[in-house]
Amino acid sequence: MTKLHSGRRRPAFTLVELLVVIAIIGVLVALLLPAVQAAREAARRIQCSNHLKQIGLGFQLHHDTYNACPTGGSGVDVARTLAGGVPATLGEQSWNWTYQILPYIEQANLYQNPDDETVKSTPIKIYFCPSRRPPQVWSINASGSNGRRAQLDYVGCRGSTNNGTDGVVSRSLVNPRVPLARYQNITDGLSNTLVAGERCWAIDWYYAPGGPETDWYRGGYVSGFTGSSQTFLNLTGTSAPLKDLRGPFTGVTVPLLIARSFGSAHPGGINITLADGSVRNVSYTINLATWLDLARRDDGNALGDF
Numbered sequence: 001m002t003k004l005h006s007g008r009r010r011p012a013f014t015l016v017e018l019l020v021v022i023a024i025i026g027v028l029v030a031l032l033l034p035a036v037q038a039a040r041e042a043a044r045r046i047q048c049s050n051h052l053k054q055i056g057l058g059f060q061l062h063h064d065t066y067n068a069c070p071t072g073g074s075g076v077d078v079a080r081t082l083a084g085g086v087p088a089t090l091g092e093q094s095w096n097w098t099y100q101i102l103p104y105i106e107q108a109n110l111y112q113n114p115d116d117e118t119v120k121s122t123p124i125k126i127y128f129c130p131s132r133r134p135p136q137v138w139s140i141n142a143s144g145s146n147g148r149r150a151q152l153d154y155v156g157c158r159g160s161t162n163n164g165t166d167g168v169v170s171r172s173l174v175n176p177r178v179p180l181a182r183y184q185n186i187t188d189g190l191s192n193t194l195v196a197g198e199r200c201w202a203i204d205w206y207y208a209p210g211g212p213e214t215d216w217y218r219g220g221y222v223s224g225f226t227g228s229s230q231t232f233l234n235l236t237g238t239s240a241p242l243k244d245l246r247g248p249f250t251g252v253t254v255p256l257l258i259a260r261s262f263g264s265a266h267p268g269g270i271n272i273t274l275a276d277g278s279v280r281n282v283s284y285t286i287n288l289a290t291w292l293d294l295a296r297r298d299d300g301n302a303l304g305d306f
Contacts, residue, residue: 056273058101070097072234073224074173121148149220171225190276197272200263237295
């Protein structure tokens, strides 16, 4: 027997219903996107904390080896100091702590590489904050010499003086010699003393150098002290941490503020590592007196909340 069709058509979406569904989906995506972005930023901040944890461990292992913290080097884009064909250490090394701790962050081969240009141009993954940028190598001019220079998103703390006499990172190759920072003279306590943290940076300069060609980016991650209050890769605690700033900048005031300040791309604050190897997140609104006490190793002041 032949089955008869009823002649009724299957129901379908009307144009209005389709538009309503699309609108609902759009609203749900708009609500979900900030949550996804927040989750991603939380993951990046944790990864950044891990980078600083490894840096803090590098400082501790260096101290275990030499009974002193690594130093801050001396000069911008200078030659590495060698002694008997091997890298000099502590106050005799012209390159920054970022180079001196390489053997203790699984970079011994790079530390021992005999070619300065290779070392200067090789990026270190843990020296970059994932909230800001992937590892960067720039072709730049530094004091008349050209080359590729691996960059850096973290800085050491030199306390409150230009030569680091009251911080963990002291200046190398100074005459008279700056006393080395040793755990026994961090009298404020290892858990109360800042070793290194994120540095403030210009958002417009994440992927290429900008502004005046000055020492805070041209020499790359191995650059050390210049004896100036503007030295970038080893900062004092005299400026409160800042959130990364967006340009374009006119004049020199804001670039100098960037050069002198800890800071980050994270929305709420910066990550730091202390001399005991712990990692903390510090709010941009931290009291400046507390921040300065944290930066100095032996001021004897009671440390406020941070």
